[in-house]
Amino acid sequence: MKIGVPKEIKPQENRIGLTPESVNVLSSNGHQILVESNGGYEAGFDNAQYIKAGAKIVNKAEDIFNEAEIIVKVKEPLSTEVKMIKENQIVFTYLHLAAAKELTEGLIKSKSICIAYETVTDNQGKLPLLAPMSAVAGRMSIQAGAHSLEKNQKGRGILLGGAPGGEPANVVILGGGVVGENAAIIATGMKAKVHIVDKSEERLKQLVQIFGDKIIPEQSDKIDLNKLVAEADLLVGGVLIPGAEAPKLITKNMLKLMKRGSVIVDVAIDQGGCVETSKPTTHGDPTYIVDDVVHYCVANMPGGVPRTSTFALNKATLPYLVKLADKGYQKALSEDKNFLAGLNVCQGKVTYKAVADVFGHKYISPMEAIS
Numbered sequence: 440m441k442i443g444v445p446k447e448i449k450p451q452e453n454r455i456g457l458t459p460e461s462v463n464v465l466s467s468n469g470h471q472i473l474v475e476s477n478g479g480y481e482a483g484f485d486n487a488q489y490i491k492a493g494a495k496i497v498n499k500a501e502d503i504f505n506e507a508e509i510i511v512k513v514k515e516p517l518s519t520e521v522k523m524i525k526e527n528q529i530v531f532t533y534l535h536l537a538a539a540k541e542l543t544e545g546l547i548k549s550k551s552i553c554i555a556y557e558t559v560t561d562n563q564g565k566l567p568l569l570a571p572m573s574a575v576a577g578r579m580s581i582q583a584g585a586h587s588l589e590k591n592q593k594g595r596g597i598l599l600g601g602a603p604g605g606e607p608a609n610v611v612i613l614g615g616g617v618v619g620e621n622a623a624i625i626a627t628g629m630k631a632k633v634h635i636v637d638k639s640e641e642r643l644k645q646l647v648q649i650f651g652d653k654i655i656p657e658q659s660d661k662i663d664l665n666k667l668v669a670e671a672d673l674l675v676g677g678v679l680i681p682g683a684e685a686p687k688l689i690t691k692n693m694l695k696l697m698k699r700g701s702v703i704v705d706v707a708i709d710q711g712g713c714v715e716t717s718k719p720t721t722h723g724d725p726t727y728i729v730d731d732v733v734h735y736c737v738a739n740m741p742g743g744v745p746r747t748s749t750f751a752l753n754k755a756t757l758p759y760l761v762k763l764a765d766k767g768y769q770k771a772l773s774e775d776k777n778f779l780a781g782l783n784v785c786q787g788k789v790t791y792k793a794v795a796d797v798f799g800h801k802y803i804s805p806m807e808a809i810s
Contacts, residue, residue: 440764441471443507445500446478449514451722453481453745454752456511456532459492461753461760466493470764473497473507482745504528509764513752514739521545527786529768531760533557533572536783536794537684538711543798546784552768556756558682558791559781566681568759568781570617571751573706575741577621577677580704581610583740584673585629587702587726587733594733595672595700600630607631608672613688613713615642615656618677618706620649626673627653634667664688669696676705676713682783683793689714691729699731708736769809779805 504523512532590596601607615637
């Protein structure tokens with residue numbers, strides 16, 4: 440198959456869909472790989488490395504979209520890319536459609552086959568292609584939050600881990616999943632006072648086994664969230680409903696309870712955000728202030744560390760892409776119900792229920808759509 444890897448065009452998005460090592464694996468399997476010129480440059484991969492791995496370098500994204508049977512990206516296609524997607528072309532990338540009506544409509548109209556990294560599952564019901572970027576974003580959320588707490592960033596002017604004679608910051612992490620656990624790794628390492636809020640008692644017990652007394656577990660239905668929010672210096676939103684829009688756990692009124700210069704990092708912004716006052720920002724202009732609370736809502740946080748992120752993402756996605764290219768989408772998806780869960784849009788039909796529900800489209804089961 441012809442596999443195309445265009446350069447990412449989202450602002451400050453420096454990851455790329457395939458590493459040279461991944462290209463080598465695919466080309467060894469007999470597939471032709473088209474990589475846009477300098478697409479991997481900011482992640483530390485130059486054209487020569489891709490050529491050595493067996494890729495053909497293409498100067499324009501349009502030529503990649505015209506020729507490739509599979510398009511491999513990192514972030515969701517922007518409007519200029521959606522216009523280039525062809526009928527029956529396979530698009531394999533992060534999509535986050537439940538928070539993107541215009542993109543959803545564009546992909547339906549394209550009649551392409553759209554497989555979202557973030558809804559592929561495993562036998563434990565986990566999300567193996569979302570997990571690596573959630574881990575990166577969780578770790579980055581504390582770095583970003585700690586920086587945003589500095590006075591020159593309009594924060595409270597406190598050090599996350601405190602200092603002799605100065606108390607550590609209060610960090611409240613909403614959600615004990617991959618984002619929350621990885622945020623806690625960094626926050627506890629920096630000696631902050633860390634609260635993790637989750638609805639699952641079982642998950643909180645697992646986190647206590649991992650972190651011991653370095654965290655304070657908080658079961659969401661047994662706590663006063665207003666009190667916790669009022670005490671927070673840094674609040675991290677890491678709540679996820681797979682494939683669906685994030686619930687708004689923090690309302691605008693709750694912001695009035697927060698300290699002046701406290702910080703919110705809404706990692707869930709890709710799925711609409713879990714804070715009512717959140718809106719997507721970029722690495723170039725990452726923060727804004729509402730009611731004296733600093734909001735950091737960068738929608739592609741792992742793009743800030745593109746080399747780490749590209750390696751981590753490819754380690755997870757490559758086995759699925761190999762199956763897709765070797766077998767074709769119908770065979771690859773029909774043989775693997777977990778991979779099939781990644782199918783969001785197929786030839787004009789919406790095949791992910793949460794997306795169909797939020798935008799009022801008829802839902803068609805993925806298996807029916809590919810049969």
